[in-house]
Amino acid sequence: MTFREILQTVDVDRLRGIINQADAADVRASLAKKRLQFEDYLLLLSRAASEIIEELALKARELTLHHFGRTILLYAPLYLSNECDNQCAYCGFSQRLPEKRVTLSPEEAVLEAEVLYRKGFRHILLVSGEKRDKVSIPYLKKVISNLHRKFESIALEIFPLEEDEYRELFSAGADGVTIYQEVYDPKIYRQVHPVGPKANYEYRILTPERAARAGFYKINIGTLLGLGEWKEEAALLGLHAAYLKKTFWKVQVMVSFPRLKPSGAHFQPLHPVTDRNLVQMLCALRIFLPTAGFVLSTREGSEFRDNLIPLGITQMSAESKTSPGGYLKKSRAEEQFEVSDTRSLEEVTAAITQKGYEPVYKDWDKGFIS
Numbered sequence: 264m265t266f267r268e269i270l271q272t273v274d275v276d277r278l279r280g281i282i283n284q285a286d287a288a289d290v291r292a293s294l295a296k297k298r299l300q301f302e303d304y305l306l307l308l309s310r311a312a313s314e315i316i317e318e319l320a321l322k323a324r325e326l327t328l329h330h331f332g333r334t335i336l337l338y339a340p341l342y343l344s345n346e347c348d349n350q351c352a353y354c355g356f357s358q359r360l361p362e363k364r365v366t367l368s369p370e371e372a373v374l375e376a377e378v379l380y381r382k383g384f385r386h387i388l389l390v391s392g393e394k395r396d397k398v399s400i401p402y403l404k405k406v407i408s409n410l411h412r413k414f415e416s417i418a419l420e421i422f423p424l425e426e427d428e429y430r431e432l433f434s435a436g437a438d439g440v441t442i443y444q445e446v447y448d449p450k451i452y453r454q455v456h457p458v459g460p461k462a463n464y465e466y467r468i469l470t471p472e473r474a475a476r477a478g479f480y481k482i483n484i485g486t487l488l489g490l491g492e493w494k495e496e497a498a499l500l501g502l503h504a505a506y507l508k509k510t511f512w513k514v515q516v517m518v519s520f521p522r523l524k525p526s527g528a529h530f531q532p533l534h535p536v537t538d539r540n541l542v543q544m545l546c547a548l549r550i551f552l553p554t555a556g557f558v559l560s561t562r563e564g565s566e567f568r569d570n571l572i573p574l575g576i577t578q579m580s581a582e583s584k585t586s587p588g589g590y591l592k593k594s595r596a597e598e599q600f601e602v603s604d605t606r607s608l609e610e611v612t613a614a615i616t617q618k619g620y621e622p623v624y625k626d627w628d629k630g631f632i633s
């Protein structure tokens with residue numbers, strides 16, 4: 264059964280009812296369990312759970328330490344292109360905006376990657392808009408094969424592909440796919456993705472499954488916080504991650520927490536998500552999915568990012584530029600969104616160390632850390 268089929272059986276009103284009717288005793292009963300069912304997870308998203316958030320945070324911290332130790336893996340995004348055939352209402356790369364458009368050549372991508380390599384990054388995330396005639400499969404294969412000898416991990420945050428296309432890119436040396444559904448609520452999805460290939464909700468939601476079947480063993484999903492109502496979005500995101508973990512048990516399933524940020528699109532969040540909401544969602548997910556990797560980008564501010572480290576974060580980006588050519592400052596292309604944490608890599612690693620954690624650049628470094 265695909266996740267799309269599972270989603271069709273979900274009664275969102277019922278989920279909402281469970282979340283809204285929970286009391287502190289229900290939440291504590293779920294917290295006391297060794298293994299949570301989906302309904303337990305829903306209770307952790309409730310208002311009652313928010314009132315005892317310190318108890319959630321304590322359990323989230325314990326589970327993270329148990330499964331991941333005191334390490335934070337650092338990665339950096341490399342933007343290949345800001346050209347796009349979609350008109351996502353919230354994005355600075357939307358086709359409808361009169362921005363300067365840039366697609367790096369494979370050679371320019373190598374030069375950008377060299378900057379990141381020299382800084383110490385070994386995990387890299389290739390990002391692009393959806394412009395298939397510019398960011399084609401042969402183009403991506405060339406970029407990946409140019410980089411894969413140097414970088415331990417190459418993940419893709421690009422547009423959804425067919426399974427055989429994913430297979431080609433996996434063979435070229437990529438190992439991870441980041442694909443956010445953006446919003447699970449189909450009505451809002453249609454509203455904010457009015458035209459272009461991304462308007463196809465069904466195709467997007469099946470993307471992680473196509474990538475996993477093609478061999479990708481790091482799959483990172485997320486919902487763009489600020490589009491849908493956060494509790495319902497968190498519920499469906501948790502269900503999606505649990506489905507992927509169960510169906511593709513060899514895959515490292517990861518969850519990201521992107522929150523809407525100002526961009527050239529001047530889009531206002533439809534359902535704003537507060538810091539407290541985000542902390543609750545993160546703790547609830549950690550308790551529900553103790554072994555899932557959690558990823559936090561520079562969308563969030565430095566102090567907030569530092570405070571989230573002990574609660575479940577396992578990977579962070581640092582010193583990110585969100586425009587193609589941003590590291591060499593060779594183009595004046597617009598950013599996809601405003602970065603909030605503008606600290607240097609050295610400052611981020613110092614902050615991680617100060618929290619009692621070890622910043623690492625390669626997965627296997629973890630094996631040497633007690």
Ligand code: SF4
Binds near residue numbers: 391393
């Ligand atoms: S979010 Fe992605 S698909 Fe949508 S406009 Fe921006 S780059 Fe294009």
